[in-house]
Amino acid sequence: MSALLSVSDVHVAYGKVEAVRSVSLDVSENEIVTIIGANGAGKTTLLNAIMGILPLKGHVTFAGENVVALEIEDRVAAGLSLVTEHRELFGTMSVEDNLQLGAFRIAKAVAAKSFERVYTLFPRLKERRKQLAGTLSGGEQQMLAMGRALMGAPRLLMLDEPSLGLAPIIVADIFRTIGELRSAGVSVLLVEQNAQAALQIADRAYVMELGEFILNGQAKVIATNERVAASYLGFQHG
Numbered sequence: 211m212s213a214l215l216s217v218s219d220v221h222v223a224y225g226k227v228e229a230v231r232s233v234s235l236d237v238s239e240n241e242i243v244t245i246i247g248a249n250g251a252g253k254t255t256l257l258n259a260i261m262g263i264l265p266l267k268g269h270v271t272f273a274g275e276n277v278v279a280l281e282i283e284d285r286v287a288a289g290l291s292l293v294t295e296h297r298e299l300f301g302t303m304s305v306e307d308n309l310q311l312g313a314f315r316i317a318k319a320v321a322a323k324s325f326e327r328v329y330t331l332f333p334r335l336k337e338r339r340k341q342l343a344g345t346l347s348g349g350e351q352q353m354l355a356m357g358r359a360l361m362g363a364p365r366l367l368m369l370d371e372p373s374l375g376l377a378p379i380i381v382a383d384i385f386r387t388i389g390e391l392r393s394a395g396v397s398v399l400l401v402e403q404n405a406q407a408a409l410q411i412a413d414r415a416y417v418m419e420l421g422e423f424i425l426n427g428q429a430k431v432i433a434t435n436e437r438v439a440a441s442y443l444g445f446q447h448g
């Protein structure tokens with residue numbers, strides 16, 4: 211399988227402080243890849259750099275194209291999309307209007323299909339399509355942020371902490387939907403502190419500590435690693 215996203219020897223710094231150091235990763239078509247790690251490990255910084263929000267040193271190719279020099283909107287046009295921790299919704303606009311904004315680049319007929327797809331993935335958004343985004347629950351806002359990103363028909367959806375601040379039952383719902391994206395032909399790069407949930411749905415995982423990947427492999431194997439279990443899954447082996 212050739213990589214859809216390929217990141218090689220990437221460094222990202224805030225002034226003189228390197229927050230991401232020599233990181234390499236790839237994501238294939240129809241693959242869910244997760245990056246797990248503690249607070250401040252550099253996960254958000256890496257996603258922002260891949261999206262073009264932060265400058266980086268190193269190589270990033272997407273669908274075979276070098277995207278390092280591209281503006282954010284050109285990366286979006288190439289099929290990359292990022293849902294940030296802040297969700298960035300327009301609170302005084304309806305669910306439907308927020309979704310419409312995610313479709314501004316695409317033709318009307320395609321947008322109609324995108325609405326159908328998003329409402330199938332998130333029936334709750336369909337029920338609440340006339341409601342103002344600012345009045346949705348935290349979980350519904352996360353669904354809307356993901357739905358809006360999907361309206362542009364991305365090939366790779368990057369999600370930064372989708373479970374942040376949500377009740378366990380909603381987290382389960384969101385993660386089930388992330389699993390469904392794979393069958394809908396969307397690859398996912400998922401950054402999570404909720405390692406347990408992330409490792410359950412991901413195909414592969416990278417473990418980040420202090421700006422570097424210390425471990426990577428099949429998610430099932432990573433979940434049984436002693437160090438991962440002790441540090442991120444809250445239990446000791448043996």
Ligand code: ATP
Pocket residue numbers: 224229247248249250251252253254255256403
């Ligand atoms: P979290 O889950 O808390 O978001 P993270 O793994 O995503 O953690 P980052 O937010 O990428 O980690 O932070 C990585 C490092 O970079 C941390 O040491 C953080 O303090 C630092 N950092 C993040 N943003 C900035 C900034 N704007 N200026 C300077 N340093 C920053």
